[in-house]
Amino acid sequence: MTERKPNLFERVGATTFDLFHNTFYAFGFFWNVLGETFRFRSRSRVSTQVLVMQILFTGVNALFIITLIAVSLGTVIIFYGNQITTLVSTNFVYTILITVITRELGPLLTAFIVMARSGVAIATEISSMVVTHEIEAYLAVGINPISYLVVPRFLGVTLSMVALNLYFNLSGLAASYLVAQFFHPIPANEYFGQLMTQLTPTAVASSVVKSLAFGFVISMVSTLNGFRAQQSTTEIPIIVIRAVGQGFALLIVVNILITLVFPR
Amino acid sequence: MRFRIRFAQQVVGFFILAALATLVVVLILMGLNQRWFDRGYSFYSRFQSADGLTPGMPIHLRGFEIGKVTSVDLNSNNRVNVVLQIYSEYYDKIKPNSVLELEQGTFGIGGGLNLLPGKNLLPPMEPDSFLPSTDTLLGKNLLAQGLVDQPANNDQMSAILAEVQTTLSGVNLLLNNVNSAIDGTSNNQLTGLLQGVNATLRSLDSVLTESAHGLVPNLSAITANLAKLSAQLQDPKGLIPKLLDPKGSLATILNDNNQLYNEVQSILDQVNQTLVQVRGLTQYLNQSTPQITGVIEDTRTTLKKADDVMTGLANNPLLKGGIPEKKPQNATFHDLRDEDF
The missing domain is CATH 1.20.5 (Single alpha-helices involved in coiled-coils or other helix-helix interfaces)
Incomplete structure (x- = not known):
């Protein structure tokens, strides 16, 4: 006897049900992670060691590529910005630098790099652990995989994102100053003084909040998708691709929302 | 590790x-x-419109930022109240008779308020006092009376206008040079050029004058001949009256009782008869063309058969060599197509 093919209504209903189920599951997962995060300090030193290693891999090891991108971005902005500002206003280049590096592209580019490096690594690692029944082994010996695996990664990625974003800003703005010396020399105190004058607390707050939110998004999307693996290693690449796609999409959406929330 | x-x-x-x-x-x-920790000194001002005014915009004095706009509000008289904060460092610059003017940035970017300080050595104004703007009557009066220290404009438009002024000065100088060159009072290249043109025109004039000396006698002779011909035509005893004279030769020839006309008429009749005959001959030939064609075709067939008979006779061993050779004679008709090239 052949199985009956579901009709359109049944398929739409099933898809909607899956969507709701996944959303509620994700919220439950986030809630569980947040609860375990507050209990992180009381956990054993092993989790702290995982956190340290996560910051090392996500933050310290990504510092070079982040700096490189920041330097190139700062160079481009000061080069073209100077041509524009000769027509508009001498101080306008500082506004461009702060808007592009501090408020918008700094946090977003950093998040893309972290998602591409650490997000992928986390999703792969956790899905492999699920497939090889390591998660079941943790549960069998009474270790909560959320507190031992997810929370250090969540904290590590989020802290690394904030730190990397600060280094991105520092590198980009310093590189702009250095490049400017080649075609339009500016005294250091004048350049950084003007930057500090134009930099508003709102811009700094927006940047820090974005990096915190992006860290949260990257770690949650990566770990949640990692746990979706079932039993086959062939699922791992699919899960990783899905995690990266969801991660990038969510990062852009969150970036737009935060930009709209923080006034200029 | x-x-x-x-x-x-x-x-x-x-x-x-x-x-x-x-x-x-x-x-x-x-x-x-x-200056987060600098409370500064507060002042207020009034503008006609809030266009270009935003809280947080800087207040400049000779390019230095000396304060910020704290708030912009619409009052009960539909005027715009602006509250300012002047930094402590620059408080002593706020002299009485100072005026604020709105500085529009290029493309709406980088604007602010400009403080035009009063021209006096009095102590600074009291905090929270009124600083008139250029929109207010008081501000306009202070500016008109020259009580305000106004720097020369140094914005982009002023620079462009200065460039235009320089260009116009250059054009004026050029026109003066052209004028003096035309007058011949200067000694520059343009004057030399104009003098050269003048000399060329003189040379041309002399050439034309010399040429005219040669042409004028010829023209005079032609004109004299025309006059003579005209006089002859108008002469009552000249050519025309002779031609029209009833006793003249022409009239005598024509006055012969139509004899000349009749002879000409008879010649034309004969020509006409000849043409009729030629037409009849042509029609006969046209009608006889098929028969002529048949005769020619029969003749050709007969000649071909005769040629065959002659070939047979020539090949007959009994008669071979019996026919004497004839010396070929070239045709007298000679066509240019037969020429060898």
């Missing part, structure tokens, strides 16, 4: 602490540069 792994805690600690330290330093520098 790699350094980073071995000293992971120290590396990560430095990584995080350095980032936090950077953030703290940036916040402190921002506070110092933006």
Whole structure:
């Protein structure tokens, strides 16, 4: 006897049900992670060691590529910005630098790099652990995989994102100053003084909040998708691709929302 | 073990602490540069419109930022109240009779308020007092009376206008040079050029004069001949009256009782008869063409048969050599197509 093919209504209903189920599951997962995060300090030193290693891999090891991108971005902005500002206003280049590096592209580019490096690594690692029944082994010996695996990664990625974003800003703005010396020399105190004058607390707050939110998004999307693996290693690449796609999409959406929330 | 792994805690600690330290330093520098801890001195002003006015916009004095706009509000008289904060460092610059003017940035970017300080050595105005703007009557009066220290404009438009002024001066100088060159009072290249043109025109004039000396006698002779011909035509005893004279030769020839006309008529009749005959001959030939064609075709067939008979006779061994050779005679008709090239 052949199985009956579901009709359109049944398929739409099933898809909607899956969507709701996944959303509620994700919220439950986030809630569980947040609860375990507050209990992180009381956990054993092993989790702290995982956190340290996560910051090392996500933050310290990504510092070079982040700096490189920041330097190139700062160079481009000061080069073209100077041509524009000769027509508009001498101080306008500082506004461009702060808007592009501090408020918008700094946090977003950093998040893309972290998602591409650490997000992928986390999703792969956790899905492999699920497939090889390591998660079941943790549960069998009474270790909560959320507190031992997810929370250090969540904290590590989020802290690394904030730190990397600060280094991105520092590198980009310093590189702009250095490049400017080649075609339009500016005294250091004048350049950084003007930057500090134009930099508003709102811009700094927006940047820090974005990096915190992006860290949260990257770690949650990566770990949640990692746990979706079932039993086959062939699922791992699919899960990783899905995690990266969801991660990038969510990062852009969150970036737009935060930009709209923080006034200029 | 790699350094980073071995000293992971120290590396990560430095990584995080350095980032936090950077953030703290940036916040402190921002506070110092933006005078977060400087309460400053408050003043207020009034404008006709809030266009171009925003809270937080800077107040400049000769390019230096001396304060900020704190708030912009619409009052009960539909005028715009603006509250300012002047930094403590620049408080002594707020002299009586000072006026505020709105500085429009290029493309709407980088605007602000300009403080035009009063021209006096009086002590600064009291805090929270009224600073007139250029929109108010008081501000306009202070400017008109020359009580305000107004710097020369140094914006982009002023620079463009200065360039235009320089260009116009250059054009004026050029026109003066052209004028003096035309007058011949100057000694520049244009004067030399004009003098050269003048000399060329003189040479041309002399050439034309010399040529005219040669042409004029010829023209005079032609004109004299025409006059003579005209006089002859108008002469009552000249050619025309002779031709029209009833006793003249022409009249005598024509006055012969139509004899000449009749002879000409008979000649034309004969020509006409000849043409009729030619037409009849042509029609006969046209009608006889098929028969002529048949005769020619029969003749051709007969000649072909005769040729065959002659060939047979020539090949007959009994008669071979019996026919004497004839010396070929060239045709007298000679066509140009037969020529060898």
